[in-house]
Amino acid sequence: MNSDKQATTPPAFAKRRWVLPAALVEDMYPQSRRADGRPRRTGRDWIVDFTCFLVAVGVGLLAADTLDQEPNLPRSMELADQVVGALACAAVWLRRRWPVGLAVAMVPVSMVSATSGGAALLSLFTLAVHRPFRYTAWIGGASLALMPLYFWMRPEPDLPFLASLVIAALLAVAIVGWGLLVRSKRQLLLSLRDRARRAENEARLRAEQAQRLAREAIAREMHDVLAHRLTLLSVHAGALEFRPDASREEVARAAGVIRESSHEALQDLREIIGVLRAGESDDAGRPQPTLAALDALVAECREAGMKITLAGRVTDPAGVPASVGRTAYRVAQEALTNARKHAPGTEVSVSVAGAPGEGLSLSVRNAPPVGEVPPVPGSGQGLIGLTERATLAGGTLEHGPTSEGGFEVRTRLPWG
Structure with missing residues (x-):
């Protein structure tokens, strides 16, 4: 089964598996899993994960600059916000292993920490990519429902309440839509791979069936032709055996029939063997009766x-x-x-x-x-x-x- 999966890998990626996501490599190459059963990160995954970590940190730093503009925020709360945001950025490395758990944890964390906003958006993106839509709908819906409460507790100093809410909601919906698009593209690639595998299996079965039918046709021809010739040989040989007193004319006629039948049988057998030997027969054979x-x-x-x-x-x-x-x-x-x-x-x-x-x-x-x-x-x-x-x-x-x-x-x- 593994060989079939390897054979259906897209030719452009056959020798460059590092450009594929771990989910696709796991399905195409089951032997590449780790000892604990989890898929190994490919080179592409490491690049993507590191980029996501940098994005989460960058969004957190931008949010940390806005904390000074909140006059009612105590210094201890500002430090706590940054510590929670740093932990949320570090948790981005766990998004592939526990996408649902990380997304659920980011819902309350993003309510108390502005610097964890980037990590929360990345957790929604990962959830949309790696899990069915129902998980994304429930957790994403909970995040959207809590957004008005967040901006009521911590309003943006430069934007009105409604504008802040609309921008944040559009950003979350765009991130989720992007994740769903990535998931659909991966599923399309897997379905095309499965379709190609089925087409190869069907082609192999059709070839095997054609070979079997050809062998059966050759076997029928061999039986029909050789049985007739060999029966003539048996009849005349038996006549010579049981009639030792036959005349010279009868013996000569029987010997002639035996010789002619033997020659015809050898000729028919030679033609059938020539058909069985692929590419070794130069002549087209005698016309069929x-x-x-x-x-x-x-x-x-x-x-x-x-x-x-x-x-x-x-x-x-x-x-x-x-x-x-x-x-x-x-x-x-x-x-x-x-x-x-x-x-x-x-x-x-x-x-x-x-x-x-x-x-x-x-x-x-x-x-x-x-x-x-x-x-x-x-x-x-x-x-x-x-x-x-x-x-x-x-x-x-x-x-x-x-x-x-x-x-x-x-x-x-x-x-x-």
């Missing part, structure tokens, strides 16, 4: 010894969208592979029909197997992939046993 390649697929399966009937009633085969034709081809390829594995030697019928606006439908049905067929490991995974492929293409896929005991795979794809 579409519905036009369905005849070649059926002819290849017939050469492998399957009994297949193909019925095509497509109005405009050349007008079938490439994505729809590719999905239909993969469904037919997987269904023929399953029929060869689970019902060897049976007759398979492939039916494809469709027209623009009506959709494209494809059905692959095989007769019930003769005899007992041993179970094949991993059965059903290809049908799951086909269902997902058809769903992504906007269509549907259904599969299941027929009433005669065979098996049928049906899909319907949109053709707008």
Whole structure:
């Protein structure tokens, strides 16, 4: 989590944290806190705190010069005023640690000490910056309510009562408004930082999702392609194993199919590995099969010894969208592979029909197997992939046993 926060720090301040307030540095760099849990002052904070201390002292010195103009003020009260003012100026260094306590304490102190006026205004400013508005409203409202009493007890010698009250009230309101502005700017910066962090997290999640979808697409292609080729190898290798008395022509044909299927499988595997290796494949790969390649697929399966009937009633085969034709081809390829594995030697019928606006439908049905067929490991995974492929293409896929005991795979794809 810390690394995420550091990564979302504004670039202009990444290496200059000292120019940021301690509140922002604490949120962006939690590890920078002190052992007692309080944030460390940055270089900017020390400069600001020292400047505030000098301002409080300067305002106190100006107020101390006006004490001599009060004829009814005893000398002891004048000294006490200055001592309380000095303590109030020293308390300015505690304004970050206890903003509410300092502001509350400055309300009665400013009533009895004119030299603590600067420290009282700075305490209101700090309260507005570091605490919610409700604290500022209550404490600032109390200070404004007590101002008439202060100027009634200690009137300004050069200004009338109303003018003194208006000037002091406007100064306090301006200080509080400045503090609220600083607080809103800090909250805006934090919200922008959080928004940037969320945007980075969402971008990372989208990239991970895109990678996962790409891997799933490659896995589907690998299963659809290699399963078909390897099944041909298995069928013909098994025929050679269980028919040692086959004629030379049958052995040569089987060996040719095995060689061709091995070559195609290696070529497909090489292309898939080239996709997985980022930037290492120079060629664009072979074009993906579409519905036009369905005849070649059926002819290849017939050469492998399957009994297949193909019925095509497509109005405009050349007008079938490439994505729809590719999905239909993969469904037919997987269904023929399953029929060869689970019902060897049976007759398979492939039916494809469709027209623009009506959709494209494809059905692959095989007769019930003769005899007992041993179970094949991993059965059903290809049908799951086909269902997902058809769903992504906007269509549907259904599969299941027929009433005669065979098996049928049906899909319907949109053709707008």
